[in-house]
Amino acid sequence: MRMVDIILKKRRGLELTSEEIEFFIQGYTKGEVPDYQAAAFLMAAFFQGLTPRETGDLTMSMARSGDQADLSSIPGIKVDKHSTGGVGDKVTLILGPLVAAAGIPVAKMSGRGLGHTGGTIDKLESIPGFQVTMDNQNFLQQVKRVKLAVVAQTGHLAPADKKLYALRDVTATVDSIPFIAASVMSKKIAAGADAIVLDVKVGSGAFMKNSEDAFSLARTMVEIGTSVGRQTVALVTDMDQPLGFAIGNALEVKEAIETLRGNGPADLRELCIYLGTEMLKLAGIAEDELVARRKLEELLSNGGALNKFKELIEAQGGDPEVVENPDRLPGASSVYPVISDIEGYVREIQSEQVGVVAMWLGAGRATKESVIDLGVGVVLKKKVGDYVKKGEVIADLHVNENKEIAKVADLLRKAYVLQREPVVAKEILLGKVTKESI
Template sequence: MRTVDIIQKKRDAEPLTTAEIDYIIQGYTKGEIPDYQLSAWAMAVYFNGMTAKETADLTLAMARSGDQAELGSIPGVKVDKHSTGGVGDTTTLILAPLVAAAGVPVAKMSGRGLGHTGGTIDKLEAIEGFKVELSKDQFLQQVTDIGVAVIGQSGNMTPADKKLYGLRDVTATIESIPLIASSIMSKKIASGADAIVLDVKTGNGAFMKSLDDSIKLAQAMVEIGEEVGRETVAVITNMDEPLGEAIGNALEVREAIETLQGRGPADLTELCIVLSAHMVVLGGKASTYEEAKVKVTELLHNGAALAKLKQLVSAQGGNEATMDNPELLVSAPYQVPVVAIEDGTVSRIDAEALGVTAMMLGAGRATKEDQIDLAVGIVLRKKVGDPVKSGETLADLYMNNNEPMFTEDMTQRTRSAFTIVSGSAARSPLIYAIVSKNGVEMIK
């Protein structure tokens, strides 16, 4: 088999065999196929796409390129959740204990953040003493004992995906649905998931800006799930404004605790109920979505999910008292209000701009080597559709640096992310569609 023949075949829009895809991925991972040949192959895929079978073969080839989690010793259906990334996305911290409280085992491997804000692992490190690294045996035993564990991803999981993603980043081949879908799903399959719920963000603060593209990506991932025997459901959600009110690591942990206490922001609470209900159905703990939704809503409001979070934190060495008193989380010394300079209604909040501002405050990483400041970030005091008067606070900045020029720059950036109009403004729906093996259901 020759690499050039495989490139030529894909250039001419012919489907590749399983063996040809395995050859490409294994050869590239081992360093036997050079970057310039894989760049040509990736560009051919970008222009000509892939069939559902090819995309599934690519997904499995990448999933098998490194370590794979063996979760067979844990009883029950292991359901994983993945978000395509957004601003203020605190859902994993709420979903993991909520779904575990419903009886579905959650063996979660999460990443660190790159870009807007930290990943789930960074956020958990804002809890004093929390250990994000467990041995394989400790991880499996903890899920068996209490139903939930959240750890950092293995360094050698899906090395093919890491290498291919780095190449796509510098060869203008990021925006390819088969390549994005296989990248996401390979990590979930390597993580040992039996079934998968996807939160596919769309809009300004999302990777996928248009609803059509988001639905296509969701369909591709659901098809991969069908091809490889992992039932997958995707929820298309709005990221035209940040989810919830907090952007930043410790601030988002506080918000997650408040949500599990039944007093979180309405949009974050609603999304967590929807995603967890789908996870509970796939996990076999409810026969219908409606039944699951009633179940998880009750667990959220009766304290069972918060109790499960306390168990999780305690089991991994964290300070359990933080769950009752979020004041124990790391905090920034300076709180700077950003006030409106006109009356009106908030019609838009630029999620991406606020994500970048939070990163400049220190809440995210521009490069993998950057250190994150867990205490800093932004808390929104107004959301889309809210009336506002001049002088009212739009958001509070939590800062470790009160140098006047820096403070002024951060204040201006935050204020300019809010669009205020004189009339009324409607908020876009939070959930646009559900994509499953049964097709696309648009939510009215």
């Protein structure tokens, strides 16, 4: 078997065999297939597309390219959750403790962020002492004991995906639905969960900018999960404005704690309940949505979810006192209010622009080598549908050292689009894809 023949076959629009896909993935992971041939394959597949069977085979080959977690020693149905990413997305910090408190074992492997703000792991590291690495034995024991562990994903989990993503990034082949689906699902399958709930974001602050592409991606990922025996559900959710109010690592942890107290922003709370409902159903803990929702709302109101978060922090060496006193988290040296120079109803908030502001303040990484400032970020004061008076504060910038703060504030101001007529905000949940509705 030769790589050049596989490239030529795909360039002609023919369907590859499982063996040919395996040859490519294993060869590229081991360094036997050079970058220039892998790049040629990616471009051929980008234009010719992949069939559902090819996409499934690509996913499983990538999942087999490295370590595969064995969670079979943990009792119960293990349900994982994945978000395609958005601005202000601190859902895992809330959802993990919430569903663990309901009795679902959550063995979560998360990544670091490259872009607007840190990933889940960076946010957790803003908690003093919190350890995001542990060996496999302690990881499994903690999930058995606490029902929850969140650790940094190792480079040995689906290493083919890491190599391929870096190549896709420099060959203009990132925005391919089969490639995106295979990238996400290979890591989820390798992570060992029995069932997967996907949060597919769509809008100005998401990778998918329109609903058609978002639902196509959701269907592809559900199809892959189903084909390999994983119960999989995808929710398509709105990202035309940041999720919640806080954008920035410690700021998002504070907002997560407030939500776990039963308060927090309505959109963030509602999204966590929607996702949690699907997780409870897949785990067999609730027979329908009404029972699941009631259980989750009860855990938010009675302190069960908050106590589970505290238990997680303590188990992983963090300071549990941050739950009662969030001011123990890293903070910024100053807060700069952003004043609106016009008035009207907020029609939209350009999420990506807000994310860029947060990154400029130091909350995110422009490159893999960038060092995150855990205390800085943005706290919005107005969301879509709110009325803004001229001279009113629309957001606070939490700043350490930044000599161009006026320019940054102006960029944030321009992210707000106002109009004279009242506006009704979109529902956070735009749709659901299951194996029955693919």
